[in-house]
Amino acid sequence: xxxxxxxxxxxxxxxxxxxxxxxxxxxxxxxxxxxxxxxxxxxxxxxxxxxxxxxxxxxxxxxxxxxxxxxxxxxxxxxxxxxxxxxxxxxxxxxxxxxxxxxxxxxxxxxxxxxxxxxxxxxxxxxxxxxxxxxxxxxxxxxxxxxxxxxxxxxxxxxxxxxxxxxxxxxxxxxxxxxxxxxxxxxxxxxxxxxxxxxxxxxxxxxxxxxxxxxxxxxxxxxxxxxxxxxxxxxxxxxxxxxxxxxxxxxxxx
Amino acid sequence: xxxxxxxxxxxxxxxxxxxxxxxxxxxxxxxxxxxxxxxxxxxxxxxxxxxxxxxxxxxxxxxxxxxxxxxxxxxxxxxxxxxxxxxxxxxxxxxxxxxxxxxxxxxxxxxxxxxxxxxxxxxxxxxxxxxxxxxxxxxxxxxxxxxxxxxxxxxxxxxxxxxxxxxxxxxxxxxxxxxxxxxxxxxxxxxxxxxxxxxxxxxxxxxxxxxxxxxxxxxxxxxxxxxxxxxxxxxxxxxxxxxxx
Numbered sequence: 001x002x003x004x005x006x007x008x009x010x011x012x013x014x015x016x017x018x019x020x021x022x023x024x025x026x027x028x029x030x031x032x033x034x035x036x037x038x039x040x041x042x043x044x045x046x047x048x049x050x051x052x053x054x055x056x057x058x059x060x061x062x063x064x065x066x067x068x069x070x071x072x073x074x075x076x077x078x079x080x081x082x083x084x085x086x087x088x089x090x091x092x093x094x095x096x097x098x099x100x101x102x103x104x105x106x107x108x109x110x111x112x113x114x115x116x117x118x119x120x121x122x123x124x125x126x127x128x129x130x131x132x133x134x135x136x137x138x139x140x141x142x143x144x145x146x147x148x149x150x151x152x153x154x155x156x157x158x159x160x161x162x163x164x165x166x167x168x169x170x171x172x173x174x175x176x177x178x179x180x181x182x183x184x185x186x187x188x189x190x191x192x193x194x195x196x197x198x199x200x201x202x203x204x205x206x207x208x209x210x211x212x213x214x215x216x217x218x219x220x221x222x223x224x225x226x227x228x229x230x231x232x233x234x235x236x237x238x239x240x241x242x243x244x245x246x247x248x249x250x251x252x253x254x
Numbered sequence: 255x256x257x258x259x260x261x262x263x264x265x266x267x268x269x270x271x272x273x274x275x276x277x278x279x280x281x282x283x284x285x286x287x288x289x290x291x292x293x294x295x296x297x298x299x300x301x302x303x304x305x306x307x308x309x310x311x312x313x314x315x316x317x318x319x320x321x322x323x324x325x326x327x328x329x330x331x332x333x334x335x336x337x338x339x340x341x342x343x344x345x346x347x348x349x350x351x352x353x354x355x356x357x358x359x360x361x362x363x364x365x366x367x368x369x370x371x372x373x374x375x376x377x378x379x380x381x382x383x384x385x386x387x388x389x390x391x392x393x394x395x396x397x398x399x400x401x402x403x404x405x406x407x408x409x410x411x412x413x414x415x416x417x418x419x420x421x422x423x424x425x426x427x428x429x430x431x432x433x434x435x436x437x438x439x440x441x442x443x444x445x446x447x448x449x450x451x452x453x454x455x456x457x458x459x460x461x462x463x464x465x466x467x468x469x470x471x472x473x474x475x476x477x478x479x480x481x482x483x484x485x486x487x488x489x490x491x492x493x494x495x496x497x498x499x
Contacts, residue, residue, distance in 0.1 A: 158343035162409070165303055166416055167333030167360030175368050176356050180345045 053226035063212035071197040074136025086148025129210030261311035273476040286467035295456035333360030336413025340425040346398035357415030383414040403434040
């Protein structure tokens, strides 16, 4: 019975998926022809960027610094805010009611990206780096809380039991049995979020939330491609430097 | 030193891990609990320092009723009951020395110890304990870089740092090969004879138990069905403990 149904079912599924892809490709107007026609324009765009105009270096560096500052402050505040949320959404710590409640809230807020929060906070507190920081804080706190809670759930109970057996107090058990297991993971997650937040903060300027994105957008709109190239170059260097430093630290931690 | 009276432990809904266990262990004894997996050996040991809370019955260690102890009393009691485990249960990322110092937590300053500070006395005791298991030269190594046998010796040093009156060893050699099994059992025996510490070991290997124990306790489905010197452990009794083989 099952054997006769299966191949038919599989065929229907495959046709269905194929039909969906056909519709999606049609809807999104994907076209190799258009891409081919666009090639000269791309080349033109890149040619116009060369050579980068380093007379705007000061602005580029100022923007880069602000992006770094937004990412660092936002990630740090989020890392702290995420601590209680992380413990409250860990299955082996929180009572079931709290656990489900907090998990639900986290999933809700995590489904919206940093950029959307930035629009919201720009409207609320005005232009500048502060709404950028707030946007980073909200999204990062939610995603770090999730990662924290998973680290807490994965804890090895053996050392906790061993420390308890020595006659240690609750705080000592937390400090010697629990923290050594989760702190390196927490730091690793925070650094990873810092890396992604640098990238996110780089485009926050597009919606007026501060940082290097403002300069990229402005020069592109003014069609000053050579200046834009300089800013992009600085952005690339900064992202790579942070990634490198962060991955070195993370390697040392595990 | 240790008295159990009518000890019962029921894991809900209906797993009876310990059933009416009564026994007394005198100071300085070396007792080995034998029995098949799931016979209640681990639960018995864990009831003694209340890592497992018994359903009913009484546990008295060094004159204190552990089952009725307040939180503070319980910590006082645990302080003098060292425990070692099958999986060693060291803090993997911490150094060997820091692991042994953890044995001093019950004595250390409650606040200063949270910042990793231990007094000079605690440091000296930790060093002395590491010396006893011949691992002082590895004091600065990370615990998880050591071999299994070495890790169990660190765990023994941690227990010794407690200056215990009793050491509970829950299947301390089940993760080790026969040679290391002897090394670890020899150390426990030496601690028992040299320092007069009461030692209670759970052990699933009968030949090891017979070689080392001066008194054996046979557990079967949570009941004590043998209690006596190894000479009295006959084939018939072994069959009753382990069932048909």
